[in-house]
Amino acid sequence: MSNAEISPRKIIQQERPTPDELVPSRYAVQVGEIEVVVISDGMLTPPAESMATNANPAERGAWLDERFLSKEAFDWALNAVVVRSGDQTILIDSGIGEEYPDFPRAGQFGHRLEAAGVDLESVTDVVLTHMHFDHVGGLLVEGVKERMRADLRVHVSAAEAKFWKSPDFSLTAMPPALADLARKASLEFMDMFGSHLRTFDEQSEVAPGVVVARTGGHTPGHSVVRISSRGERLMFGGDALFPVSFDHPEWHNGFEHDPEEATRVRLRLMKELAETGSWLVSTHMPFPSVGRVAAAGDLYRWVPAWWDY
Template sequence: MNRTIRNTQEEANMNLHEFGRFGRPGPDELVPSRYALKVGEIDVMVISDGVLTPPAESMATNAEPALRGAWLDNMFLSREAFDWALNEVVVRSGDRTILIDSGLGAEYPDFPRAGQLGLRLQAAGIDLESVTDVVLTHMHFDHVGGLLVDGVKERLRKDLRIHVAAAEVKFWEAPDFSRTGMPPALADLARRASRQFADEYRNKLCTFEQEHAVAPGVVVSRTGGHTPGHSVVRLASGGDRLMFAGDAIFPVSFDHPEWHNGFEHDPEEATRVRIGLMRELAATGAWLVATHMPFPSVGRVATAGDLFRWVPAWWDY
């Protein structure tokens, strides 16, 4: 994939014209909030939905506070709270335009720096009406919230298909938060958002058990762990590979894959999933994009002894 990753301010308009005004800066943008690349014949754009700021302890609930604090210090991050990117992806394969996850939405004043997906899609020239499919890695509020914003549902296509693991839908009928480290307020928020999403979009859901082909070269696979139906999306075309890992991999995962994230509903299984995916990525050389890796979240995974190393892509202007 040499020279296939590019900054969207210049070449994306010419190479990804199907997305309309792909690449034009928005009126209020100081820095790019989208990043385009090609995976073989598949067009991909990473969209930033902004930044969340969760408590720092939620990054590693099973870590000794001193060790967690030392890691944060070494990364020049606050020990109280840290910036957590929120990335989504738009994929164009064949005649399908696929939105992977939908971000936070606009209902949560505790996260004023996130919930930007609608504006960011508009700035990138991507009309909601053009989206043929949505893939949800899981149904946490920061992944379904963008579909719950007032006026969004009315703009979506009547034949829109929303792909999500059957186990995920089943779990949120009576979710169990007993093994998470989520504050009660966020757990309540997650319950409300998942219930509202299921109520509003049930007739558009296309559920699958383990694996499902969404479009040519676009396959969603259930991993479990983070939530019972958590899934990843693998893209493959012309020898190129990319994985959107959702919430399976976090920035701290490269140094401490064994640390549990506070939002994981089965921490031990999530750890096994994380290590397995990172080994796969290191072995195949596929690109990785993940929801909470720093924007634009495009890079590769390499081994570093018994641990892993994040190798971010060089921005290609």
């Protein structure tokens, strides 16, 4: 089967959905022999300017207006992924965890994971693209660690683990409250899961066909996960790519710890994706965040997959 023939398939919803499950919250893609399930943790609503802190306000406003989006709070999807390769079940990121007052629409990951038929006891590996609170928070919820295996392996780049021992927020535009939350979540995570860490320098094979590789940029140890099987490919891009990245890759995201490097990273990844025809799934692309990247002159465009019902 060629890349063009790969067909995402939607996981059947529960027979009698509860009110908060009236919208789709999980979607599966078969990549060769590897199953990838995208699970929505809900929506974040940070200030709209945080998606383009170095943009001209009028130009940023025009971009939002063209898409009928608010100029006050920008809706960001929050996606995590479960990968099944051989006898391994791999969780890539974990959402925000408990509901925060500023993000009441997020924090759905726990019950949506269960609704997708994934037991925490079955998870053999966790891969963290980076350690921001909306990526590690789901693992910090009370009672979660107790349900996970004693031999759980948590994969994160060595640069990321080192960074959060003394994080530098000087180049970000994160509100102080969110910076404090990021520090707290990373420390709590390291205290809770530090003994399970399996760090790597540049890249590591987590399972057959599942490779995590450091990109840097968004955080010093930010990583992506490349999945390949039988000639088919999918990349989980973490926070390297955002919806606005395709029109304005030069716009800085307020959560980037090295904005200039983050721009170089996303351009490099978009070039790779366009050349290989790989599927892309990213944390903050609109759910189910399954699509491809195509060249568009000097830039790139996002081509979402047709939903498979």
